[in-house]
Amino acid sequence: MGKKKAFIAYPLDWVFSTPSHVALLRALKxxxxxxxxxxxxxxxxxxHQACRQALxxxxxxxxxxxxxxxxxxxxxLNFDHALVKDALLxxxxAEKNFQALxxxxxxxxxGKDARTATLFGSAARKEDRPGSDIDLLLVTDSATKSPLSDKALEFGRGFTKKYGIRLSPITYSTSEARAKYRNGDPLLKNILSHGIDLLGEKLKDVIL
Incomplete structure (x- = not known):
């Protein structure tokens, strides 16, 4: 292991030196x-041992x-500490607001082009890891779904640049989604079981 850097010059190397430090700071904030x-x-x-060492x-x-x-x-936490006030809190x-962002x-x-937008997969189940995609099902009332599909793909490229996470959108027309549900489509049933609706209208209310 390399020599630790000087604390005054690189304090965050010491504050975030182990995952237990981060977990403890988050719990106490x-x-x-x-x-x-x-x-x-x-x-x-x-x-308890990891906590005591981190403390x-x-x-x-x-x-x-x-x-x-x-x-x-x-x-x-020492709420008077400059690093706590100006950096950690x-x-x-920002971390707390990241998911909502x-x-x-x-x-x-x-939302203006989709009737419903539903997160599914690991992000919806809170099982995502670095490198996981955000899976997104979009349903549109338009008979032609390609405009929304193209817009979602273009938006996804900017989304990845801004947040470092790939967006994997799937687009169905309303009639297509209903037909898939009637035919017992396993993906759609899975989405209905754990998906998170992002717009005012819910997926189940559209296709059931």
Whole structure:
């Protein structure tokens, strides 16, 4: 392992040095009063040993504060720390809003031409990983679906540049979607079971 960089010049290398640091900071970001070490470990989804090590390291660089002692000891973010105020909290706010930002971008750009827009696949099930596509089913009342399909493909190219995530749209006409449902299309049934509707009208209300 290479030598760690200087803290003052590269503090984020130390703050984000392990996934347990990120998980713990995320768990504590909204807790003004703080929480016990065990509660912090549960909220962060990490084991007690990993939590204790992360607490020690983050306290050593001033990002966390311990209050009290023994069973009554609480840990919280040091909200007066410049990095917490100016870097960490804005970053976690951006993370929290990221999913809504993606969905709003899709609905705003394609909602005028689509009757329904439904996310499905790993992103809808919250099982996506880096490199996963966002699968999207679009349904249009137009007898000719190619204008919406072409628009979705063009939008997808810009979407990937802006967010680093590929958009994989499928476009059906309303009559086509209804016919597929009547014929027991497995993909459509799967989408109906776990899909997330992005527009005012729901897919099930259109095709059932």
């Amino acid at each position: 909204d807790s003004a009063e703080g929480m016990s070490g065990r509660a912090a470990a549960r909220a962060a989804g990490i084991n 020690d390291r983050l306290e050593a660089i001033g990002i966390l504060i311990r209050q009290g002692s023994g069973h009554t000891q609480l840990v919280r 804005p970053l976690f706010r 993606l969905r709003n971008s899709i609905s705003h750009s394609l």
